Amino acid sequence: MNFEMITAAANRIKGHARITPMLTSPFLDDIAGRQVLIKAECLQHTGSFKFRGAWSAVSALTDNTLKTGVIAYSSGNHAQGVAMAAAKHGAPAVIIMPADAPRMKIDNTRALGAEVILYDRENEDRDALGTQIASERGLTLIRPYDEPQVVAGQGTTGLEIATQAAELGVTKADVMVCCGGGGLTSGIALALAETAPNMRVRPAEPQGFDDVTRSLVSGQIERNAMMGGSICDAIVTPQPGDLTFPILKDHCGPGVVVTDDECLRAMAHAFARLKIVVEPGGAAALAAALFHPDQFDGDAVIAVITGGNVDPAQFARALETL
């Protein structure tokens, strides 16, 4: 896993993934007490950054492998990313999703042409299930973060952040990333280490699911006690990845832990000030920037909004916090 894999992924992705905008608002700067730049990956195809890693991984497969098909497990965003990337490559896709995933994510994954298999998030091991079905059907498993080509694809977000921040005059900042298994966070960290060395990447996580934050403190992989109970479904993962954690350990600053309520409020501010739709787990980084100013000391913070796949009822609940 290295920087060259990210630039190679950027070449494969070019013209397929969207270059998402970097947004700003004087109203958000006022709340945070410093300049806030928002990388709006909710505007990526399929509504999350996951399309980047999925395209990177699928486009790296041979024609024969594509013909047989791919399989992925995902709470919903990697699911949609892989489903669309596979469909555009003419490859069949099977996606294993938790039965309690947001309705919209399950429906979209099916509508993008994938076969969806539901599992029980609390009692079944999705990796074991994925490995088993992959082997039975001869499919290629594309893991959501412990897969080098996926991390390389997510890292292309970092290349854009470096360029877009520099255009806005920002070359030194903490870069908050909503963090589940660490695929995006490690990819951005690798990209920025080369292209914007004065940026420091830091994970944002929901209370009770702060495995990466605690792992960075202890220096070894820590697990979460629970696997459900947060509205931030997109970034609830059991522990940092075996591939991603060494990268996070080498490159990242301390994590910031946010509450579900802070995520809802961040969603509402993104609605009012940026005109973007953000899902709870995609709002953690912005929540950290807006509501934990004491955890930062620089003049600028960059918050990566990771996804926007939220059910209308959940979104309406966020708007009620305004």
Place this chain on the structure above:
Amino acid sequence: MNFEMITAAANRIKGHARITPMLTSPFLDDIAGRQVLIKAECLQHTGSFKFRGAWSAVSALTDNTLKTGVIAYSSGNHAQGVAMAAAKHGAPAVIIMPADAPRMKIDNTRALGAEVILYDRENEDRDALGTQIASERGLTLIRPYDEPQVVAGQGTTGLEIATQAAELGVTKADVMVCCGGGGLTSGIALALAETAPNMRVRPAEPQGFDDVTRSLVSGQIERNAMMGGSICDAIVTPQPGDLTFPILKDHCGPGVVVTDDECLRAMAHAFARLKIVVEPGGAAALAAALFHPDQFDGDAVIAVITGGNVDPAQFARALETL
């Protein structure tokens, strides 16, 4: 009013206005029965395209004129655009707004540093009021559409549409624009006439406020019977402008009239599929593309989303249509 004024405005705006993204979704293509490209001007500074025209007009003023200050009347989007453009130029701004404008638009205009004066939309003439206060206080009046530098600024949207559509392989399409007084519609029409001659600009208007559509049919300026009663506040204007109508007449195809309910449903689809926040009047063009397929005959339609300044309660109402 000519194309060179638009390229000159583009030079003054560069680095100040945002290049907004052109979005797509296979789900929206399915509904419309053809390819739909969405120019997301709700992601512009202050949440609408109006910032372009405001910056263009304010940046064309002399230092002495700026020092005295500017005045504008607006249902809310031109208000915020002028307020922010004036503030960034260090110029005082007075904005005349209807007392029934969305709360968020009034609050934001004040928060951006402008003095807000409220008037009665049904019974007062905002142009007379603006002219009077401008003369009393020595302020420069920046009209929302009957002002060449404003039209030139809005026309920069057209330059971006030509480039971005071509990148997506689209050079021939109907371009639906949410239309009030016609500033944006005429600016885009002038820009595309030079840069993408196979594009045809057409206005989208709310039922009961289809003055431009009727004017294009009769060949002369027609007025609306009412001045209130649509949720599409941003594009409810009494009649096409004296400056804009001759341009519209020369360049535009027939208008498409949409209902308030169709606008709410288009807002909901933009939420679900594009992850953007759209106000009712900003959704008229997308509503036309999605729900009036019989009014188009080409393979592609471009819908310009003009603004996203919507109160949370109104937005929640739109989500209920999903």
